[in-house]
Structures are given as structure tokens and as C-alpha cells.
Amino acid sequence: MTKLIMTFPVTETSHTLASYRSRGGYATLERVVREMRPEDVTREVTAAGVQGRGGAAFPAGRKWSVIKLNDGQPHYLCANADEGEPGTFKDRWILENAPHLLLESMLIAAYALQVRHAFVYMRGEFDLPYRRLASAIDEATAAGLMGERILGSAFDCDVLIYRGAGSYVCGEASALLTSIEGKRGYPRNRPPRLTVRGLYQRPTVVNNVETLSNITGIVRDGAAAFRAVGTADSPGTRLVSVSGHVNRPGVHEIDLGYAFERLLDDCGGVLDGRALKAVIPGGISSKVLTGDEIMPLALDHESLAAAGSSLGSGGMIVIAEGTCMVRLLQVMLRFYHHESCGQCTPCREGMGWLHRIIDRIVAGEGRPEDIDRLYRISAANDGTTICGLGDAAGYATSGILNKFRPEFEYWIEHKRSRFDGNLVCRASS
Amino acid sequence: MSASPTFASLVPEFDALRRRFPPGFESSLVLPCLRRLQEAWGHVEDSDIAALAEYLAVPRVQIEEALSFYGQLRREPVGRWHVEVCRNVSCSLRGAETLLERLSSKLGLAPGDTSADGRFTLSTCECLGSCGTAPVVLVNGVYHENASAPEIERMIEGLERA
Ligand SMILES: Cc1cc2nc3c(=O)[nH]c(=O)nc-3n(C[C@H](O)[C@H](O)[C@H](O)COP(=O)(O)O)c2cc1C
Ligand code: FES
Numbered sequence: 001m002t003k004l005i006m007t008f009p010v011t012e013t014s015h016t017l018a019s020y021r022s023r024g025g026y027a028t029l030e031r032v033v034r035e036m037r038p039e040d041v042t043r044e045v046t047a048a049g050v051q052g053r054g055g056a057a058f059p060a061g062r063k064w065s066v067i068k069l070n071d072g073q074p075h076y077l078c079a080n081a082d083e084g085e086p087g088t089f090k091d092r093w094i095l096e097n098a099p100h101l102l103l104e105s106m107l108i109a110a111y112a113l114q115v116r117h118a119f120v121y122m123r124g125e126f127d128l129p130y131r132r133l134a135s136a137i138d139e140a141t142a143a144g145l146m147g148e149r150i151l152g153s154a155f156d157c158d159v160l161i162y163r164g165a166g167s168y169v170c171g172e173a174s175a176l177l178t179s180i181e182g183k184r185g186y187p188r189n190r191p192p193r194l195t196v197r198g199l200y201q202r203p204t205v206v207n208n209v210e211t212l213s214n215i216t217g218i219v220r221d222g223a224a225a226f227r228a229v230g231t232a233d234s235p236g237t238r239l240v241s242v243s244g245h246v247n248r249p250g251v252h253e254i255d256l257g258y259a260f261e262r263l264l265d266d267c268g269g270v271l272d273g274r275a276l277k278a279v280i281p282g283g284i285s286s287k288v289l290t291g292d293e294i295m296p297l298a299l300d301h302e303s304l305a306a307a308g309s310s311l312g313s314g315g316m317i318v319i320a321e322g323t324c325m326v327r328l329l330q331v332m333l334r335f336y337h338h339e340s341c342g343q344c345t346p347c348r349e350g351m352g353w354l355h356r357i358i359d360r361i362v363a364g365e366g367r368p369e370d371i372d373r374l375y376r377i378s379a380a381n382d383g384t385t386i387c388g389l390g391d392a393a394g395y396a397t398s399g400i401l402n403k404f405r406p407e408f409e410y411w412i413e414h415k416r417s418r419f420d421g422n423l424v425c426r427a428s429s
Numbered sequence: 430m431s432a433s434p435t436f437a438s439l440v441p442e443f444d445a446l447r448r449r450f451p452p453g454f455e456s457s458l459v460l461p462c463l464r465r466l467q468e469a470w471g472h473v474e475d476s477d478i479a480a481l482a483e484y485l486a487v488p489r490v491q492i493e494e495a496l497s498f499y500g501q502l503r504r505e506p507v508g509r510w511h512v513e514v515c516r517n518v519s520c521s522l523r524g525a526e527t528l529l530e531r532l533s534s535k536l537g538l539a540p541g542d543t544s545a546d547g548r549f550t551l552s553t554c555e556c557l558g559s560c561g562t563a564p565v566v567l568v569n570g571v572y573h574e575n576a577s578a579p580e581i582e583r584m585i586e587g588l589e590r591a
């Protein structure tokens with residue numbers, strides 16, 4: 001297996017500048033500011049075909065190419081460190097253990113995009129990740145790697161951390177920018193694209209922390225080396241954060257195309273040696289797959305799409321046999337309802353309806369037609385809302401209904417769960 | 430209403446923050462200033478909303494909207510010890526519901542409530558990006574990962590004596 005990000009053993013000091021430099025850190029930035037033109041960097045990133053690691057898998061090079069160089073206005077770069085998609089905790093690994101890899105990559109990206117001020121939008125609750133990144137910024141600034149005349153060149157750039165304050169929707173790229181403007185985190189309608197009018201109406205690139213962290217390696221080793229890892233359509237590696245009913249939860253860096261079965265083994269298998277009931281492969285907004293469906297799959301964007309789901313945010317949640325999927329959906333729908341920003345009617349009302357219907361089913365007051373209602377409301381957001389939150393809730397709902405409908409019918413008919421309403425992995429249920 | 434002593438004491442920090450941001454980014458300072466005020470005082474006072482609006486030259490309503498939108502910000506005090514239990518998917522799969530019930534009976538508080546003596550507030554919260562070490566409990570913002578009921582109960586007993 002190839003490691004592009006988790007390339008070193010984590011120790012007490014492996015996050016420091018000295019340690020990063022001993023691993024060759026900032027040599028790529030130095031070469032970039034001395035020898036490369038901004039467009040050369042973007043060309044390499046485009047050739048590498050690196051796709052966004054935040055959820056939508058959009059090619060980073062294509063996003064960057066929209067930015068017009070020398071157009072006489074400021075450009076901005078924002079690293080999305082909101083890590084809000086439930087089940088996802090991979091960017092945190094980078095922020096805590098490889099903050100300088102993110103910073104070097106952001107500086108290289110800023111050079112390519114002619115950015116003077118770059119931001120890291122970090123979820124408000126993160127504590128250690130914040131302290132680690134803040135001290136890395138201080139170290140880099142003191143060493144002349146950030147600020148004015150970086151490494152003696154004409155390139156100036158500062159990276160600022162912007163901390164959120166508890167809102168899932170602020171992970172959505174346009175809401176993130178509205179939030180950095182100090183306002184309520186409302187998503188914005190497109191067009192215009194954020195690369196045309198983003199932060200304070202200026203051209204802005206928003207990329208996930210992991211997406212950006214790949215940039216240093218791509219520029220250092222070349223697009224071909226990056227493409228040599230992973231599959232033809234999904235080059236590189238992914239950080240997958242595995243949680244739920246596994247023996248050893250944690251973050252794993254896998255080559256795209258890695259076998260799910262091997263990853264499950266790497267995590268020590270299902271808790272208590274239970275059978276695998278289901279897996280949510282890419283954060284709760286990706287569609288659930290049954291154990292049988294995911295077992296033979298390779299983990300890449302094509303295979304997951306063919307199976308009707310996605311690698312999404314890389315937040316993989318493992319669910320053991322005996323878990324009640326009705327209660328699980330209830331947890332999710334309560335969350336989406338709570339986090340809908342309320343701008344768009346179908347989402348604002350729809351999230352409330354979904355939540356009330358699932359609560360009613362769990363209270364034993366469900367009606368047979370409730371299942372069709374859940375389906376109908378799930379589809380109603382499709383394309384009618386500003387951002388993807390309502391759609392995500394719809395995917396989660398229809399995904400679980402498609403695979404586990406009998407559990408819903410059972411609860412409605414018998415007024416109780418087929419699995420005791422159980423969410424934890426217990427010996428008997 | 431005039432600004433609180435807390436606000437006045439933080440102005441040098443706010444000035445420093447302002448210098449770090451690009452020119453024209455005053456509006457962006459709303460969130461960091463509110464976070465800092467809350468960190469220093471426990472919540473955001475009405476008088477400080479007006480003071481901040483004036484200091485940043487932004488509309489007061491923008492600050493009020495931010496306060497009502499962001500879940501971590503509050504205009505009312507919470508207990509001296511704020512215990513928050515994550516109840517999202519991965520934490521629920523690792524026992525968050527039982528944990529919440531036990532903490533609730535230990536503290537004699539329903540989620541959302543503050544004890545009469547103002548010492549404890551119990552709340553639930555959403556995914557904290559720490560699902561691999563579920564369940565997770567925050568105590569005054571500090572992560573307690575792989576939280577077990579006995580361990581958190583012991584900690585609460587310690588805080589009760591503190
Ligand atoms: C409701 C919602 C929440 C999102 N949360 C996050 C998040 O926490 N982190 C993230 O990187 N992307 C998140 N996204 C995706 C972003 O909108 C955007 O696609 C991404 O940051 C772009 O970076 P990438 O192309 O490098 O993946 C979210 C999207 C939606 C609709
Ligand atoms: S579900 Fe609790 S930290 Fe993610």
C-alpha cells in the first residue's frame with residue numbers, strides 16, 4: 001500500500017516544523033517559488049486528476065483552472081476543515097499530525113492561484129487540531145516560510161485560521177464563505193460559481209483539507225507518480241475514517257481500489273465477531289449498503305457509484321447484525337432537522353416532516369402509508385434547494401428504506417422494533 | 430448600556446486580530462470576537478453586542494443573527510461545568526444513549542437543563558469529528574473520548590467537590 005499522507009510514525013514531536021523538515025518538508029515550496037510559474041503548478045494538479053476529498057469528488061484542477069491569473073483583483077483560498085459529516089474524522093488526523101503538510105500545500109496552491117490571504121475554516125469544537133495548526137503557522141511564519149517575501153521570493157502569503165461555531169451546513173462551500181464573512185452560514189445560489197464570485201465576491205477556491213494535502217506530493221513527484229496509485233478513474237489514496245461496530249476504529253490511508261474486505265480486516269473485523277449487517281461508506285449522507293453488497297467491493301469512486309452509493313467524505317460506519325435501522329434513521333433525521341438552515345422551504349419543512357414521521361413510527365403510532373410519505377419527502381428536495389443538505393437527508397432516508405423496508409413495516413404493524421430498538425452491539429437482542 | 434469590563438479588557442486582542450486580517454474584513458471579525466467574549470465571560474452579554482457592533486462598524490442585527498444561528502454561541506449563562514454528550518450516529522452505535530441516561534440520573538438533570546445551584550448544565554450535541562473514539566463527551570469544551578459511564582461519573586463527583 002502506498003502512503004502519500006500518513007508517511008511517518010506519529011510521535012510526540014512528529015507534527016513540528018523541525019520534524020517535517022527532516023522529512024523533506026518545504027523543499028517543494030522552495031522549488032515552486034524559485035522555479036515554477038503559477039500555471040505550471042495548476043497544470044500538474046490537473047494532470048494528476050486529484051478529485052475532491054470533501055464529498056463530491058470534483059476534480060481539483062478543473063476548479064483551479066477557472067481562476068484567471070493577473071485579473072487585478074484579490075483571490076482567496078479556503079481549506080475546508082469543518083469535518084462536519086457524521087462519521088468523518090480524517091481531516092483531524094492531518095491537522096493534528098501533519099499541519100505543515102497542509103500549510104506547505106496551501107502555500108503552493110496559493111502561489112498557483114495568486115492568493116495573498118488563505119483561510120482554514122475549522123469546526124468550532126476542534127481544540128487540539130486548532131492548537132497544532134496555530135503553532136505550525138507561528139513556526140512557519142518565524143522561519144520565513146509564510147508572510148512576506150517567502151523564502152526570499154516575491155511571493156507573499158498568510159494563512160489564517162477561521163473557527164466556526166457549531167453549524168453543520170457551514171461545511172458546505174458557499175455557506176463556509178458566508179460564515180467567514182461573519183454572517184449566518186447561509187449557502188448561496190449558483191451561478192455565479194465561487195471561483196468567479198466567492199469570499200467577499202472575489203474569486204475563491206474551496207478545497208477539503210485532504211485534497212489540499214495531496215498537492216505537495218503531486219508537485220514534488222509529478223502527476224504520473226500520483227496517477228500510478230489508485231485506479232485510472234480514482235487516482236491516489238484516500239483517508240478513510242472507520243467507526244461504529246468494529247474492533248479497531250481509526251483512520252486508514254488506502255490506495256483507491258483497495259478491497260473493502262481487507263479494510264474490515266485491518267480494523268479487526270466486526271465487534272464481538274458479529275455478522276456484518278450494513279455499512280455507510282462515506283458519511284451519513286451516502287447511501288447505506290448491506291454487508292453482502294459491500295463485502296466484494298473495491299473502494300473507489302466507480303465501484304461505489306455502480307453499487308448506488310459513494311465514498312463521500314470517507315466516513316465509513318460499520319453496523320453489526322442486530323442493529324435497529326429504524327432507530328438509526330431516527331438519529332440521522334433528528335440531526336438533519338436540527339441542522340437545516342431554514343432558507344429553502346422544501347428543506348426547512350421537509351426535514352421537520354421526516355423527523356416527525358420517524359418519531360411517530362418509533363412511538364408506535366406509525367401508519368402503513370408513512371413509508372411512502374418518507375420516500376416522497378426524500379425526493380422532494382431534488383434540485384429544488386440551494387445546497388445539498390436536504391438531498392443528503394433524502395439519500396440517507398431512501399437508502400435505508402430501500403434496503404431495510406421490512407424493519408419499518410414490522411415496527412408500524414407490531415408497534416415495536418424487530419431488534420429491540422438496539423443501536424449498540426450487544427450479545428443478545 | 431455600556432460595554433462590560435470584559436469587553437474593554439479584550440479590545441487590545443481585538444485590535445491585534447484586526448491587524449492580522451486583510452483590510453476590509455471587519456465583518457469577518459464578528460465570529461472570532463463573539464467566540465472570545467464567550468470564552469472570557471461564559472456567554473455574550475447584550476451590552477457587548479452593541480459595543481461590538483460599534484467597534485466593528487457592522488449592523489447590530491448581524492451580530493444578533495450570528496448569535497441565534499451558531500449552536501455554540503449563547504446569550505444566556507450555562508452552568509460552571511457544561512457536560513455535552515454527542516448523540517450522533519457513531520456515538521449512538523457505541524453506547525451514547527445509555528451514557529446520556531446515566532449522566533442524566535447522576536446529575537438529576539434532563540438534557541438542556543442547568544442545576545439550580547448553577548454548577549452543572551447537561552446537553553446533547555452533534556457529531557464532534559471524533560467518531561473513532563466514540564462515545565465522546567465534552568466537559569467545558571474539552572474532549573473526553575472513549576467515554577465510559579463510570580469514568581465520567583467519577584469525574585462529575587470530582588467536580589461536585591471542586
Ligand atoms: C451540508 C453539506 C456539508 C458539507 N460539509 C463538508 C465538510 O465538513 N467538509 C468538507 O470538506 N466538505 C463538506 N461539504 C462539501 C463542500 O461543499 C465542498 O464540496 C468541498 O469542501 C469542496 O472541496 P473538495 O472539492 O476538495 O472536496 C459539505 C457539503 C454539504 C452540502
Ligand atoms: S458521532 Fe459522536 S463524534 Fe462523531
